[in-house]
Amino acid sequence: MSRRRPSDGVSDGLSLDLFGAEPAAPARREAPRARAEPSSPAPAAASPEFTIPPLTAAPEPHEFPGSSAASAVGISTLTTTAREVLEGAFMPLWVRGEVSDFKKHRNGHWYFSLRDESAQVRCVVWARDQRNIPAAPDDGTQVSALGQVTVYVARGDLQLTVKAMEAAGDGLWRKALELARQSLERDGLLASERKRRLPRFPRRVAVVTSPSGAALHDIISVARRRWPAVELVIVPAKVQGEGAPEEICAALEMVGRWKDADVVIVGRGGGAREDLWAFNDERVARAVASCPIPTISAVGHEVDFTLCDLVADLRAATPSAAAEAAVPVHADTVAKVRRLSVELRGAIGRRIAFGEEERRRVARSLARGGERLLERRNARARQLAGRLNALSPLATLARGYAVARSEDGSRTLSSVEDFSEGGSFSLLVRDGSVDATVSRVKPGGTDNGPAQVDGPETVDGLVR
């Protein structure tokens, strides 16, 4: 049993006489129930073992220090010894009370009182212990604090050295979250205009999560089902417990340095609030916000949003939902490409069929004179309107295009099928027609643009 030596030079003998190791032991075993009644003697003094001779030479028992004015002990001896007794008598224990006089000292430590209706005790939280406490409590907060009862020797005050603290209704957690949220908001990191559009067709998806977690399994299976050729790249990080925020930040920074991912999913499966806490760490939120690659946050099945959710470009409710948001369905994309192919061919066909510009010009002039014409000669107006479409190809011819037609002018020739080598056809141009002969027909692949007739390039019956 080793005890701290009093600091004022009092001998071992004195210390042992007053509060020797043997007598102190029973009191420690009953620590939580120990009472330090001001009117009663120290527990050691009541012990029958008190008379056991000290190990070293010492004053006679009836002359122990403090028993007479002549042997009065120093105040340091008193308070230091009182501290040792109290620390030995009390296990660390949870106490509850209301916080008052809270002060953050510039040395980093927190000082405050805990009180109820009729009593109070001074408390301290050393700077190194503050990481176990989500946020500093406000005055008036009802808390439970885990602390070691001791004596602040310099003042002789009873003091509770607090190592952990919880507030009713998760008050401290909520406060910590709110403080971090405000800090992110001040820096503009929550602004909706910061949100980046996710790639629609990512080739590489980075996944920052625990390599052994259910989240990764879900993301892999969903992503591979949707598009098996999408590359999933795991960037492992611890997602809960000591060191998790640091690992998540480091993984996100690594993805940023790598730069070869199109989108990054950061998250984990569901869990208790403490398990998800890393994703409420302000450092993690800032790492997500500063990631150069679009981010999807996927934390658990929680209804509550984490800070990580608030700064990510997209918040997915679960890891599976994140994979769905990141990776398109292959079959849908095949259909989309087919649709675009049809639309592209349709659009060029329509564009060639009508000399839109010219047609609109005529339509405008018709509209200007239209009302008067209608008043006077409705029949004439209808006739003009009917000519609109007929005008259209002529306007196209005026710009240097020609229409290939069969010799008798009855059909428009728009395909290699319509031509035969040596055959004759007619080219309609701006100011007349030209008789022509086919020297060679070259069918072209349909994916390689319009079919080619030897000589002029033709598209749907137009020749340039």
Add this chain to the structure above:
Amino acid sequence: MTFEQSMDRLEEIVALLDGDELDLARALALFQEGIEHLRLAGEELERADAQVRLLVEEADGGFTLMEQDG
């Protein structure tokens, strides 16, 4: 040119061709470009299945993708 860029450009080309303002030569050039994007997109759609890999940062600052099971 990524698949994403090809798809974006294809949609843009279709929208341009459906608009009113193009002369025919420009329309034909866009059509040819669209056909090329369709070809690239088709290649991407046929890409082989990928493995899940692990990102590893080397001491020299380079990156390696390690094959993973699963």
